[in-house]
Amino acid sequence: xxxxxxxxxxxxxxxxxxxxxxxxxxxxxxxxxxxxxxxxxxxxxxxxxxxxxxxxxxxxxxxxxxxxxxxxxxxxxxxxxxxxxxxxxxxxxxxxxxxxxxxxxxxxxxxxxxxxxxxxxxxxxxxxxxxxxxxxxxxxxxxxxxxxxxxxxxxxxxxxxxxxxxxxxxxxxxxxxxxxxxxxxxxxxxxxxxxxxxxxxxxxxxxxxxxxxxxxxxxxxxxxxxxx
Numbered sequence: 001x002x003x004x005x006x007x008x009x010x011x012x013x014x015x016x017x018x019x020x021x022x023x024x025x026x027x028x029x030x031x032x033x034x035x036x037x038x039x040x041x042x043x044x045x046x047x048x049x050x051x052x053x054x055x056x057x058x059x060x061x062x063x064x065x066x067x068x069x070x071x072x073x074x075x076x077x078x079x080x081x082x083x084x085x086x087x088x089x090x091x092x093x094x095x096x097x098x099x100x101x102x103x104x105x106x107x108x109x110x111x112x113x114x115x116x117x118x119x120x121x122x123x124x125x126x127x128x129x130x131x132x133x134x135x136x137x138x139x140x141x142x143x144x145x146x147x148x149x150x151x152x153x154x155x156x157x158x159x160x161x162x163x164x165x166x167x168x169x170x171x172x173x174x175x176x177x178x179x180x181x182x183x184x185x186x187x188x189x190x191x192x193x194x195x196x197x198x199x200x201x202x203x204x205x206x207x208x209x210x211x212x213x214x215x216x217x218x219x220x221x222x223x224x225x226x227x228x
Contacts, residue, residue, distance in 0.1 A: 002081045006082070105131065
């Protein structure tokens with residue numbers, strides 16, 4: 001089985017702590033990165049994404065690198081595959097670049113709506129030690145997180161990156177965490193993400209349905225390269 005490392009998306013808390021851990025476990029219990037990398041045997045490692053202000057992402061990257069080096073030291077020579085969601089996706093792009101400097105190849109990179117919102121992380125270009133890239137992104141017409149730009153969109157040969165596939169759901173739905181209605185809300189209501197971004201063009205029902213489509217769309221790539 002491939003060596004799999006995943007970094008998940010951003011939690012809602014501003015600072016690390018026990019509350020963040022408890023809330024994060026609930027919010028990301030069924031995220032795509034959780035399904036791929038968590039509790040999957042000795043060759044899989046899952047790392048939580050950063051808190052809202054970005055803390056924790058460099059530590060997750062370092063943790064992933066240590067895990068890969070340890071597996072190689074144990075003479076596990078299976079291919080390396082990386083996956084991440086949101087800022088966690090930017091984290092695995094950065095991890096791949098670090099591995100390139102160590103002359104270690106990455107078989108495949110699976111990115112769920114990669115966004116680079118961290119001053120210490122550069123995820124604009126996929127390093128060309130990566131063999132194959134699959135990047136799924138939210139459609140701009142969704143109106144979701146319009147202040148978030150996508151990274152991980154540029155690459156150089158010999159990396160194979162056919163295109164970025166877009167879906168009409170929210171940024172949350174892209175990571176396997178679709179929005180659910182709150183008190184007094186209906187499945188047919190449009191989602192309001194709050195903060196500076198506010199309203200979207202996506203209903204709760206659509207977000208859940210299209211999020212499932214995102215997963216199914218990625219399954220062939222995941223099976224081909226050993227993510228699952």
